[in-house]
Amino acid sequence: MKICKYISLFLLLIAAFSGCTKVTPGYISDEIRYVDDTFRVPKGTYYSADWRSFQADGSSYPLSVKLLEIRDLATGKIATQFADSQNIWVFNELFNPDTDTTVELLNKKRTKQRVLPIQLMEKSGQLTLNEGTLNIPDGNYTFDISVSNERGTKTFKNISTIQLYLEQFQDQGKGCAWFKDNTTTSGDMGSPTMTCSKVSDDGYRVIVRITDKAGNPFNPKAGELIQRGDRPLFESYARFHPVQYTDTTMICDYEVTPFPMKEVPGYGYLMYYRIPSQFVTIDPGTAPTNDQVYSVNPRFAFRLLVPGTYMVNIKLPKVLRKTR
Numbered sequence: 344m345k346i347c348k349y350i351s352l353f354l355l356l357i358a359a360f361s362g363c364t365k366v367t368p369g370y371i372s373d374e375i376r377y378v379d380d381t382f383r384v385p386k387g388t389y390y391s392a393d394w395r396s397f398q399a400d401g402s403s404y405p406l407s408v409k410l411l412e413i414r415d416l417a418t419g420k421i422a423t424q425f426a427d428s429q430n431i432w433v434f435n436e437l438f439n440p441d442t443d444t445t446v447e448l449l450n451k452k453r454t455k456q457r458v459l460p461i462q463l464m465e466k467s468g469q470l471t472l473n474e475g476t477l478n479i480p481d482g483n484y485t486f487d488i489s490v491s492n493e494r495g496t497k498t499f500k501n502i503s504t505i506q507l508y509l510e511q512f513q514d515q516g517k518g519c520a521w522f523k524d525n526t527t528t529s530g531d532m533g534s535p536t537m538t539c540s541k542v543s544d545d546g547y548r549v550i551v552r553i554t555d556k557a558g559n560p561f562n563p564k565a566g567e568l569i570q571r572g573d574r575p576l577f578e579s580y581a582r583f584h585p586v587q588y589t590d591t592t593m594i595c596d597y598e599v600t601p602f603p604m605k606e607v608p609g610y611g612y613l614m615y616y617r618i619p620s621q622f623v624t625i626d627p628g629t630a631p632t633n634d635q636v637y638s639v640n641p642r643f644a645f646r647l648l649v650p651g652t653y654m655v656n657i658k659l660p661k662v663l664r665k666t667r
Contacts, residue, residue: 368403368493368494369402369403370401370403371402371403371491371492371495372399372401373497375397375398375402375490375497375499377392377396377398377470377503378396378397379393380503380504381483381503381505381506384476385508385649386481386507386508386510386649387474387476387600387649387650388473388601389471389474390471390473391470392470392471393469394467394469396468396469397467397468399490402490402492402494405466405492406490407465407490407491407492408465408466408467408468408488409463409465409491410461411486413425413461413485414486415482416483417483424460424480425461425479425484428458428475429458429475430457431455431456431475432453432454432474432599433453433456433458434452435452435454444583446583449583458473460472460476463488470505472505474649474650477649479507480507481508481509482506483504483505484504485503485504486505487499488502510648511647511648511653512539512646512648513646514537514645515611516644517642517644517657518531518534518535518642519531519533519534519535519639519640519642519659520532521637521640522617523631524620528631530629530630532660532661533661535641535643535657535659535660536656537645537657537658538656539645539656540653541652542652542653542654544650544651544652546596546650546651547598547650547651547652548594548652548653549594550652550654551577551594551657552591552592552655553568553641553657553659554656555662555663555664556659556662559663560590561618561623561664562590562591563588563589564588564590566619567664568616568617568618569618569619571640572615574610575607576614576616577595577614579607579614580595580603580607582604583597583598584596600648601647602647612644612645614642614643614644615640615642616641617638617640618639618640618641620635620636620638622664623638624662625639626661626662641657641659643657
């Protein structure tokens with residue numbers, strides 16, 4: 344009986360000491376990761392990774408996620424450009440393109456600030472980049488982070504890659520058709536050629552020029568380019584300034600990128616124009632007859648992703664501008 348009592352007492356002492364052992368709270372995984380092994384980011388744009396991209400793998404919240412170092416993947420050298428702050432527009436409130444249609448209203452919601460080109464949201468691990476990336480060389484950059492919670496801190500090296508590339512202009516589609524005057528009879532004329540050149544890094548301006556196959560520009564100021572029914576045109580995407588018309592071009596100052604910012608329902612970013620038959624000659628064999636009773640109807644869509652002044656040229660196939 345005494346032996347049983349001693350054994351029971353011994354077990355009670357063990358249980359008592361075990362109950363006093365401190366348990367480390369929380370959990371931090373060794374398998375924290377980003378779902379995306381590469382974030383493809385057009386330089387000079389505002390980019391936010393999907394908030395679900397950061398995977399904590401069951402780690403205890405709240406977390407503190409910090410960016411430690413960014414390196415050029417090809418050379419292994421620290422990419423110091425990511426530590427250089429840039430003076431850019433930062434929105435302090437949500438911008439609504441439907442209601443914020445003047446520069447005054449726009450500037451109530453944004454200010455110029457010096458900020459780093461990259462930020463990591465501490466609580467969520469979400470990656471964001473801004474216009475300040477424009478001056479960073481194209482390439483692949485790997486980065487390290489630290490993750491902390493009540494359990495401690497762990498470092499994750501080469502957790503993902505940022506791929507920076509320059510994409511200032513996007514061709515969103517184009518086409519051209521002839522229409523017989525006062526009828527619905529029409530036919531395809533093939534695709535125009537659309538090119539874009541950056542005139543200057545300054546400003547927020549796009550100049551559109553529509554030409555015949557020989558490069559002769561049509562005159563929007565003289566009515567050689569008119570709206571096609573109720574379909575959208577260049578003006579449909581102008582938010583802050585009216586479109587300016589010259590003898591050879593249409594000019595829009597757009598203030599924010601990307602431009603156009605918002606699609607027209609059912610049309611995307613398409614712009615439609617009609618060149619009345621009295622201003623254009625169509626190549627023989629393109630329309631059913633060679634009579635001068637066919638208008639030319641180009642359509643095109645593009646987006647500008649980076650601030651600057653651009654010239655967009657639309658060259659129409661199989662047509663020549665009539666000269667008087």
